[in-house]
Amino acid sequence: MDIGEVARRSGAAASALRFYEEKGLIRSTGRRGLRRQYDPEVLDQVALITLGRSAGLTLDEIGRMLSVGGRAAVDRQLLAKRADALDEQIRQLAVVRDGLRHAAACKERDHLACPKFRRLMGLAVRSAVQRPKSRGKPPRLVP
Amino acid sequence: MDIGEVARRSGAAASALRFYEEKGLIRSTGRRGLRRQYDPEVLDQVALITLGRSAGLTLDEIGRMLSVGGRAAVDRQLLAKRADALDEQIRQLAVVRDGLRHAAACKERDHLACPKFRRLMGLAVRSAVQRPKSRGKPPRLVP
DNA sequence: TTACAACTTCAAGTCGACTTGAGGTCAAGG
DNA sequence: CCTTGACCTCAAGTCGACTTGAAGTTGTAA
Structure with missing residues (x-):
């Protein structure tokens, strides 16, 4: 297939596909x-790349996950570890989501005055502090 | 308070605080x-800024919420929408996590060849030719 | 009074994931 | 054979949210 057909069928731009190839994610x-x-x-x-991207993973992370094709048990450990890390990331996102959801529903005039909101916010902030800063474009949101 | 103390107590870098001030988010x-x-x-x-950032809001969006008076005039619609987006992101992360976990356990050398893995990833079923036609419920096709 | 840490401004740099643009190549259809 | 459109490369640009660095100022403790 030409790159144009891959683009059409995958939804990714041809330039993105070239970029992925250059990065070694596809061949x-x-x-x-x-x-x-x-x-x-x-x-x-x-x-898979698109899925990972919309989950907020970087191309580097995705690349690392893709590259462990049937290798040794070391890789199994690595994969399991990554899955655990994802669990943690999910947990943190859930906290933020709950905070947002409460803020959207709470009747309190000033959210900063609502104890519940403040508590959720505190949690979110604390977990944000210890998380590695993600720079660059945020995950592509699936509408 | 000096900016340094705010930085220490909020977890945000002083340079970030100056940046927020320049953008009108704080005064x-x-x-x-x-x-x-x-x-x-x-x-x-x-x-609040930190919470919003870790929820994926832009500084502009956060600024709009913060800008009306001293009170946080939160845009409930926007927050609810963002919470939904987080739900989706969490869902995708969970898919990736499950895939990883399966890959760690599965003996298949090429995970893309493993039906279970493909199903987890929501990939289209490959080459219907070589699999027996199933009676009963047709597989739910992911578009 | 002097040292110095903590601030200040401003310009430029960084990161990730691409996109855009200029200028060039080429396979297939008419 | 000629056109055309789909591809090619490479450099540079973009976006958001900051960070970094240079060069200068100042409150405060010794």
Whole structure:
């Protein structure tokens, strides 16, 4: 397949696909003339990348996860560890979400005066402090 | 309070606080010499900013909520929408986590070839040709 | 009074994930 | 054969939220 077809079928821009390839997240099978050719299986990989991106993972993280193809038990440990880290990240996001949801529902005029909100906010802040700062573009939101 | 104390107590860097002030998200009460002075209530505002940031709001959005009077004029719709977006993000993270966890346990060398993994990832079922036609409920297709 | 830590301003740099633009190549259809 | 549109490379630009660095000022403790 040409890059254009991959783009059409995956929803990712051709420029993004070139970028992924440059970063080693996907591979083309060769060229036809100048043009990159891709196997259909690349569609799965791009889908995985897209999924990871919308979950807020960086391309580096995704790359690391993709690259552990059936290797040793070391990698199993690594994978399990990453899953645990995701659990933690999910927990933190849930706290923030609860805070937001309460703020949206609370009748209190000034949210900063609501004890419940303040408590939730405190939690969110504390967990935000110890989290690595995520820079760059925020995750692509799925509407 | 000096900016340094606000930084210490809020967890935000002094440079970030100056940045927030420049953007109109917080206000100093004046100067002592050159130095900005802050009221303690700025701590609440910074906490709110931090909460909003970790929920994925932009400083502009947060600024709009903070800008009306001293009270936080929170946009409930926006907050609810953001909470929903967080739900979605959490859902996607959970999918990735489950995939990782499965990959850690699965013997398959190529995870993309494993049906269970594919199902977890919500990937389209591959090559229907080589699998027996199932009677009963057709698989739910993920678009 | 002097040292110095803590501030100040302003410009420029950084990070991640791409996008955009200029200028060039090429395969296929008419 | 010629056109055309889809591709190519490479450099630079973009966006948000800060950070960093240089160069200067000042409150305060010794």
